[in-house]
Amino acid sequence: MDKYLIRGGRPLQGQIEISGAKNAAVAIIPAVLMVDGVCRLENIPQISDVDMLLTILEELGARVRRVDATTVEIDCTHVHFADAPYELMRKIRASYYFIGSMLGRFGTAKTTMPGGCNFGVRPIDQHVKGMTAMGATVEIKDGFVYADTPDGRLRGAKVYLDKVSVGATMNIIIAASMARGRTIIENAAREPHIVDLANFLNSMGADVRGAGTDTVKIYGVDRLHGGTYTIIPDQIEAGTYMAACAAAGGELRLKNVIPRHLECISAKLREMGVTVVDGEDSVLVRSNGRLRRVNVKTQPYPGFPTDMQPQVSTALCLANGTSVITEGVYDNRYKYMKELRKMGANVVVDGCTAIIEGVDALRGARVAACDLRAGAAMVIAGLCAQGVTEIVDIHYIERGYEDFVGKLRGAGADITLVRDEQDAVAVAAAE
Numbered sequence: 001m002d003k004y005l006i007r008g009g010r011p012l013q014g015q016i017e018i019s020g021a022k023n024a025a026v027a028i029i030p031a032v033l034m035v036d037g038v039c040r041l042e043n044i045p046q047i048s049d050v051d052m053l054l055t056i057l058e059e060l061g062a063r064v065r066r067v068d069a070t071t072v073e074i075d076c077t078h079v080h081f082a083d084a085p086y087e088l089m090r091k092i093r094a095s096y097y098f099i100g101s102m103l104g105r106f107g108t109a110k111t112t113m114p115g116g117c118n119f120g121v122r123p124i125d126q127h128v129k130g131m132t133a134m135g136a137t138v139e140i141k142d143g144f145v146y147a148d149t150p151d152g153r154l155r156g157a158k159v160y161l162d163k164v165s166v167g168a169t170m171n172i173i174i175a176a177s178m179a180r181g182r183t184i185i186e187n188a189a190r191e192p193h194i195v196d197l198a199n200f201l202n203s204m205g206a207d208v209r210g211a212g213t214d215t216v217k218i219y220g221v222d223r224l225h226g227g228t229y230t231i232i233p234d235q236i237e238a239g240t241y242m243a244a245c246a247a248a249g250g251e252l253r254l255k256n257v258i259p260r261h262l263e264c265i266s267a268k269l270r271e272m273g274v275t276v277v278d279g280e281d282s283v284l285v286r287s288n289g290r291l292r293r294v295n296v297k298t299q300p301y302p303g304f305p306t307d308m309q310p311q312v313s314t315a316l317c318l319a320n321g322t323s324v325i326t327e328g329v330y331d332n333r334y335k336y337m338k339e340l341r342k343m344g345a346n347v348v349v350d351g352c353t354a355i356i357e358g359v360d361a362l363r364g365a366r367v368a369a370c371d372l373r374a375g376a377a378m379v380i381a382g383l384c385a386q387g388v389t390e391i392v393d394i395h396y397i398e399r400g401y402e403d404f405v406g407k408l409r410g411a412g413a414d415i416t417l418v419r420d421e422q423d424a425v426a427v428a429a430a431e
């Protein structure tokens with residue numbers, strides 16, 4: 001089994017270049033299915049979720065050409081409705097965006113129920129509500145999602161989301177871009193990747209207005225044309241390194257970021273006693289010693305992101321005093337706490353609340369990445385811990401962090417990726 005080995009106790013120093021945003025890329029790539037012409041996407045993150053989505057497009061008949069590590073050209077002009085590679089779709093949460101893009105392009109869709117990280121029940125009822133309001137019949141049966149329209153095209157509609165959902169907001173925007181007439185989404189999510197998706201679609205000829213507010217209006221068009229689009233930097237990747245520096249100590253400059261998107265994270269870190277200085281397209285993070293305890297409540301953007309909860313909670317395991325974490329988005333996102341306890345963390349979980357009593361030190365242990373962000377949290381714990389930490393199930397981490405090990409090593413961390421065959425040798429060397 002592949003794993004990371006970390007020898008903790010080294011502060012982070014230097015600079016790290018932030019990659020393109022995962023959650024923007026994983027919506028934009030499925031949306032390219034609707035584009036008639038060549039679409040050139042720049043600043044694509046090199047992560048396994050992106051690779052899987054590009055493979056799905058290829059299997060559907062798209063021509064995909066890697067121009068360089070972060071640029072890809074996709075031509076979906078001659079794609080026909082076909083059975084998608086369901087085994088791949090099942091593995092990835094963002095495959096739900098194919099419901100929207102297939103409906104937009106073909107007026108009919110068949111996908112699997114989405115996979116991805118498991119933090120409790122993750123229904124897609126709000127996606128279905130949107131597609132149904134736009135005239136589709138949607139049936140979920142035996143793990144598949146079947147959607148169809150009576151005359152091959154969705155029609156604009158008014159959709160009020162019962163729950164602020166990033167995925168449903170983006171899926172409805174995608175589908176509505178090629179619907180007949182105007183769609184209005186009320187109580188829409190406002191994350192930066194929603195604005196990025198709208199900007200991408202608009203640059204290909206769509207008419208999406210109000211993205212980034214809670215009311216989004218989409219005027220359907222007949223055709224989307226090719227073009228070039230650059231994906232925004234990843235807010236959560238940047239936040240993860242900020243939390244790592246706060247926890248492990250040191251001084252890091254994160255380059256290629258949009259500081260405004262990080263404000264919800266920067267504000268919390270400042271409250272924890274960390275110095276965060278915004279630059280034009282960079283942020284500087286400087287640790288000032290032991291962290292101060294804080295309370296954290298996760299909420300939809302611009303609130304504190306649920307995708308940063310495990311990383312900041314891990315940092316707080318070493319803070320001075322008791323912190324209270326309230327998970328306001330998911331009902332089961334604390335599974336990783338039992339791994340942190342193996343490292344000496346003092347945490348009590350009660351439903352959506354976690355109470356963290358700061359300890360003086362964590363100690364290295366063998367722990368698992370329970371999901372993508374929990375895996376990043378384990379890495380942060382390992383960077384701070386005394387001794388060697390071994391992290392297994394790292395495939396979760398590789399879904400969403402480009403070259404995690406390389407970037408951390410560049411900033412002075414003692415972390416090694418051990419591929420299966422090298423196992424024995426590397427473990428021996430670390431012990």
Ligand code: UD1
Nearest residue numbers: 023094121122123124125126127163165166167168329330
């Ligand atoms: C996306 C992100 C994920 C992030 C989350 C919240 C992707 C691929 N994933 O996930 O990293 O943690 O946003 O920022 O972009 N819900 C429903 N019905 C629905 C949809 C959602 O009840 O139809 C609930 C969910 O169970 C959850 C909450 O709404 O409790 C928010 O989910 P949502 O914003 O939709 O998250 P995802 O799109 O799955």
